[in-house]
Amino acid sequence: MSKTVFVSGSNGFIASHTVNLLLKEGYTVIGSVRSEAKGAAFKKILNTDKYSYVVIPNIADVGAFDEVLKSNPQITTFLHIASPFRFNIESPEKDILIPAIEGTKNVLTSIKNYAPQITRVVVTSSDCAARENDDPNPNVILDETVWSKATFESSKNHPVLAYLGSKPLAEKLAWDFVKNEKVNFKLTTVLPSYTFGPQIDDALVAPDLNSSSKVIEAIIQSNPESKLQNHIGSWIDVRDAAKAHLVAFQSEEAVGQRLILSSSRFTSQTITDVVIKDFPQFKGKIYEGVPGADVAETSQLATLNYSKTNKILGFKFIGIEETVVDSVKQLLRVRG
Numbered sequence: 001m002s003k004t005v006f007v008s009g010s011n012g013f014i015a016s017h018t019v020n021l022l023l024k025e026g027y028t029v030i031g032s033v034r035s036e037a038k039g040a041a042f043k044k045i046l047n048t049d050k051y052s053y054v055v056i057p058n059i060a061d062v063g064a065f066d067e068v069l070k071s072n073p074q075i076t077t078f079l080h081i082a083s084p085f086r087f088n089i090e091s092p093e094k095d096i097l098i099p100a101i102e103g104t105k106n107v108l109t110s111i112k113n114y115a116p117q118i119t120r121v122v123v124t125s126s127d128c129a130a131r132e133n134d135d136p137n138p139n140v141i142l143d144e145t146v147w148s149k150a151t152f153e154s155s156k157n158h159p160v161l162a163y164l165g166s167k168p169l170a171e172k173l174a175w176d177f178v179k180n181e182k183v184n185f186k187l188t189t190v191l192p193s194y195t196f197g198p199q200i201d202d203a204l205v206a207p208d209l210n211s212s213s214k215v216i217e218a219i220i221q222s223n224p225e226s227k228l229q230n231h232i233g234s235w236i237d238v239r240d241a242a243k244a245h246l247v248a249f250q251s252e253e254a255v256g257q258r259l260i261l262s263s264s265r266f267t268s269q270t271i272t273d274v275v276i277k278d279f280p281q282f283k284g285k286i287y288e289g290v291p292g293a294d295v296a297e298t299s300q301l302a303t304l305n306y307s308k309t310n311k312i313l314g315f316k317f318i319g320i321e322e323t324v325v326d327s328v329k330q331l332l333r334v335r336g
């Protein structure tokens, strides 16, 4: 019998790729979704009996995962990917910080109480949990030992700060949980950077895309006078992020590790330059910035040393051109 993996937020951008890959590798997947309609739509896309879903409207509800874990003793691996990552919200505290932190606590508590057979747990964090400040300068080395200093207090008054705080606070809770509680499972955290790439199916290109996919969409929807936000940092292809979630529970070397995913540095200009090169129809139509200006800008950022992660993962990351081309092709197919 194939192994059963639970994936929270299974229809999300990164999770849907992870579920897709798990199914391809022969696993059976039980995923949580927030509504019956979302579960049915996602199952239709996957088109397999090896995926089933459970409706959990809010991971912050105490005991949210109890029933599904009590009634599915065949689950041996839990990937906790769900976390709020939308900024059009009412309360940074109630809509982002609390679900991220309490959701993680609920997952781990349910596993401890009702699923002692689960041996591997993966919690999806973010590279923002492994930065002290905003990438201060090239003399600062960022590696898997670095922790954000964000606190609940410093994060609670702005949606973006709330997101940036929610990830380290939830991840820290997970590491403290395995240190302080008697649990049967081993923990690994995955810290993706800005995650780009196509959705697993054109039907998942929703009118309101997930936050990171909006970065590329905003560029191709811009005009020469647009005032676009300049995104700057590290990025990873969503297909590599999915692969990393599998290595995170399959590899013995990954036990107890933080896996930080970065293909390379980028700014919005990096993406724009690929769009103009590979889709000449956008020339003169979108905000083109200053071609090549990303090189000087990214050279001012902290130096990354994720060699430990890269050795554990053992695969080569997809490059920016392939990611942007695949994303833009899909957006053009769906949005026209």
Ligand code: NDP
Residues within 6 Å of the ligand: 008, 009, 010, 011, 012, 013, 014, 015, 033, 034, 038, 056, 057, 058, 059, 060, 081, 082, 083, 084, 085, 086, 099, 124, 125, 126, 127, 167, 191, 192, 193, 194, 195, 196, 210, 211, 212, 213
């Ligand atoms: P998505 O918004 O596509 O996925 C998030 C998933 O979590 C969705 O299924 C969402 O459901 C669900 N979710 C959010 N809040 C709740 C809640 N309160 N209760 C129940 N379910 C909830 O985003 P991504 O795929 O991009 O993000 C997945 C994970 O990766 C998150 O942990 C995120 O922090 C992390 N990450 C993402 C990065 C990126 O650039 N994309 C970078 C670094 C980390 P619904 O959509 O129905 O609301």
